[in-house]
Amino acid sequence: MTTSPPEPPQNPYSGQPSGYGPPPEQQFPQYGQQQQPQYNQQQSYAGEQQPYPQQGQYPGQQGQYQQSFPQQGQPPHGQQQGQQAFAPQGQMICRFCGGFPAVDATVRGHQGLIIIMRFLKLQGPFCRTCGMASVRDMTTKSLWQGWWGIGSSIINPITMLMNIGPMQKFKSLPEPQPGPGRPMDPGKPLVQRPAMLMLLLPIVFIGLIVFANLNSTENKATVGACVVNKGTTRNPDVKVVDCSSSDAAFRIVGRIDDSTDDSQCDQYADAQASYYYQQGSTKYTLCLAPVK
Numbered sequence: 001m002t003t004s005p006p007e008p009p010q011n012p013y014s015g016q017p018s019g020y021g022p023p024p025e026q027q028f029p030q031y032g033q034q035q036q037p038q039y040n041q042q043q044s045y046a047g048e049q050q051p052y053p054q055q056g057q058y059p060g061q062q063g064q065y066q067q068s069f070p071q072q073g074q075p076p077h078g079q080q081q082g083q084q085a086f087a088p089q090g091q092m093i094c095r096f097c098g099g100f101p102a103v104d105a106t107v108r109g110h111q112g113l114i115i116i117m118r119f120l121k122l123q124g125p126f127c128r129t130c131g132m133a134s135v136r137d138m139t140t141k142s143l144w145q146g147w148w149g150i151g152s153s154i155i156n157p158i159t160m161l162m163n164i165g166p167m168q169k170f171k172s173l174p175e176p177q178p179g180p181g182r183p184m185d186p187g188k189p190l191v192q193r194p195a196m197l198m199l200l201l202p203i204v205f206i207g208l209i210v211f212a213n214l215n216s217t218e219n220k221a222t223v224g225a226c227v228v229n230k231g232t233t234r235n236p237d238v239k240v241v242d243c244s245s246s247d248a249a250f251r252i253v254g255r256i257d258d259s260t261d262d263s264q265c266d267q268y269a270d271a272q273a274s275y276y277y278q279q280g281s282t283k284y285t286l287c288l289a290p291v292k
Contacts, residue, residue: 092104092125093125093127094125094126094127094176094179094183095125096127096183097127097129097178097179097182097183098181099127099130099176099177099178099179100127100177100179101127101173101177102125102127102173102176103124103126103131103170104126105125105131105165106121106123106166107124107126107138107163107166108120108138108159108163109122109139109142109146109159110146110156111141111142111145111146112145112148112149112151112152112155112156113149115149117151117152120138120141122138126166127173127176127179128170128173128176129175129183129184129186130183130184131170132170133183133184133185135166135167135170136186136187136188136190136193137184137187138163139160139163140190142156142159142160143195143199144198146159147198220240221238221240221252221255222252223255225240225251225252226240226241226242226243226245226248226249226250226251226252226291227239227241227249227250227251227275228248228249229250236275238277238286249290249291250273250288250289250291251288251290252286252287252288253268253287253288254286254287255285256287257283257284259276259283259284260276260285261285262274262285262287264285265285265287268287270289271288272289273288273290274286274288
């Protein structure tokens with residue numbers, strides 16, 4: 001009897017060419033046997049092995065340009081040693097540079113614009129460096145810009161005095177630990193800046209007012225002083241002059257304060273003329289006699 005050789009088993013996965021699909025031993029699993037996964041088995045394609053990249057390497061790199069990661073407690077790559085990116089928990093940090101320690105404060109400034117005025121303020125928290133820089137900058141601007149106006153000439157010095165408290169807070173802080181930002185530049189102390197010369201402006205202004213008042217007719221027109229009328233009879237302009245001067249026309253023989261009633265000059269026998277002055281709440285009457 002002639003028997004034909006057995007035909008090879010057909011591919012159970014239709015649509016796929018022979019040689020692909022699950023391995024033969026996986027086609028007919030043996031139940032009851034535990035299969036151990038082969039994790040260390042390397043799969044090859046086209047006869048060439050492609051090793052998996054090691055940690056820190058990219059494919060195609062063999063031990064070169066390995067990427068390293070900072071360990072815990074070390075600064076990130078490119079950051080200088082000694083810098084800390086974060087302040088301790090609960091520690092107040094500077095609003096401007098992120099340094100610490102810091103303190104909460106408000107720095108103020110003022111601008112006078114003849115008719116109107118502006119109130120400036122810069123709020124913290126500030127570290128020592130940024131705080132001192134803010135006080136110096138705002139005070140310098142106030143010294144240049146804060147005097148121009150009647151109201152501003154009074155408010156500006158008060159505003160600058162209000163920065164003394166914050167300045168003392170900043171000076172009590174230690175040098176800050178660097179933060180992620182760049183701190184402000186404190187620059188020169190205020191006493192070394194040209195803006196400090198502007199403090200002479202109100203002093204000169206007050207001095208001129210005092211000098212004008214001391215040399216006014218009101219203060220110099222005392223009994224025994226000599227005057228001259230540089231105006232007219234209807235619009236007199238009486239000035240005090242030296243009695244030895246050729247301009248002296250009358251001598252004051254009596255003065256009546258808080259009154260413009262020249263009839264009271266009759267009590268002075270030598271009085272032949274009178275002059276009264278009134279401006280606001282100030283008023284007085286001078287009883288005059290000719291200079292002999």
